Amino acid sequence: MNCAKCKELLVAYVEGLLDESQTQAVAEHLKNCPSCQAEMSELGRLRDRLVGNGKVLARSNLEDEVMNRIIREQKSRLKKSSEVNRQYSVWRLIMRSRITKLAAAAAIVVVALVGIHQLGGPLAGGTVTFADVIEPILNARTVVLDFIVGSEETGTVMQDLIAGSKIRRTFSNMETILIIDIDNAKMLTLDPVGKSAVYMDIQGPLQEGTKSYLGLVRDIVSEIVDNPNIPVQGLGEREIDGQRAVGFLLSEPKIKLTIWADAETATPIRIEMLMGQTRTIIKNIEFDVPVDESLVSMNVPAGYTLDEQEQDWSEFNEEDFLVVLQVWAKYVLGGKFPDSISLEDLMNLASQLTNMAPRTEDEVHQLGMSDEEQARLGMAMGRGFVFFQQLEPSGADWHYVGKGVEFGDANTAVFLYRQKGSDTYRVIYGDLHVEDSAPEDLPK
């Protein structure tokens, strides 16, 4: 055996893995080769060192600590999941009442329409082509359109069918159907899943503002037409949904309205509006489509149960808004205020809430909240939505600063607003107490 072969077999030799004849051959070679002997003892030292260190580490005892940590972690996971379950069930409980579900859906919609009376002030500038563009908006008897609040990617899409002063509205992310009678300040809300219906009185501030979005556009447009000095800015041509379109921008201090129309037929294709912090988009517009009258009928459809109590949406206040904040932060988000509050966020929240399935009677009783209490809470929430959404159109100044704030934190402000004409701000804190504050004393 030569040295190369010996060195190659050395490890197997030491490990006792060689057969008898190989073992003997290696042993023989080692006896007479000082170089391989040196190699062998070098290997032996390294192995001793490894074995020694291995023994030290083998004495360590991680088992108890690891097992304790596993038990602790297990417990905290269980606790967390039961907390989430509990919060989830309270939330579901609140939304169990069908009135509540209908109210939540209705509220966001009504207010999305508020704001027409806001518009005013002289307008200046004008073009002839623009008159062509607005002609169908002013004269169409029926219109079908998609109405998006917020961004096109994440906002709720409302599909509207407008016939005269009536609107039938459905949603991309919830089953609720609304039929709004603007002239009579009434709204019929239908839940096709639970087959329930409720009438809502939308007199008062809501009635004033409740017109179709298209009505708003009409108002703006007619004002522009009546006024020879219209501030219309041409935006040139652009391709929209595969169509060649001409754009017009109307700027007013509080409202920016952009209308894109087909470059050949002058039919509006897309209308974008930015009012305060709220962006809305109208697209897929069709004018004068035949409409089945029954779709906008204010009668309760066959098979639906009508709730005997008519809901009153004529009043809402800050208290109601506090209920929204409470439900949102405490129950929906598990103790943290949302990152932002916008009309889009509220619509998404409402759809989450309305999509909750009712729980069994037993579970409801365990949580100990009566039907009346549930309904009261739900209705307050609905009105709270209204309260928030009328802030912008009513000319109030508001700011949401609750991102990352824990529910219950009495020292950190989450929301502040000043009603039009008021000298002071109302400041809502993380524990939902409210303080009046002069503009110069506002929390940072």
Added chain:
Amino acid sequence: MSETDKYYVERCLDGHPDDFRHLVKRYQAVLLAHLAGKLGNRSSAEEVAQEAFVRAYFKMDRLKKPQLFFSWLFGIAERVAKEQLRREKIRQQRESIRSFTEEAQRPELSQDYALEKAIATLPEAYRKVILLRYYGADSCSRIAERLNMPLGTVTKTLSRAYAMLRESLQQQQQTNIYEVQK
């Protein structure tokens, strides 16, 4: 202790969490040896090893081949160690008071930090074999089974690993001498 990894993994998933203890016992020294060399600090190594075991426990239902528990655990430990190193780096940047060499030669590290460090620098295939042989006290045939490789490959890998260890230890020694002379 003599049952297979697969057996213990299945027991744990079957509602006997305490059997996880056997797996901890089996692999703690292996992980510690590897981590101590990598992290340069015995207490960090213990912390990371514990965390790796805990994570492994809670992810066990996602382990597709229970017989390969060791390699899987090793991968988890590597990830935890990386996180730890990142934190450690940030901490060191914040308080760059002690130099790295002082850090590395603190007496509580372990018996033979130079050796652990040399092991940590081995390529993974070699490192695993060394770790299992000396810190897991596995025989060569057991290692062949665990790592799913022929016995001959295990001895060849060991042989090559010894050579690399020796070289690395020698280099460390020379660096130390050089530093002392400086």
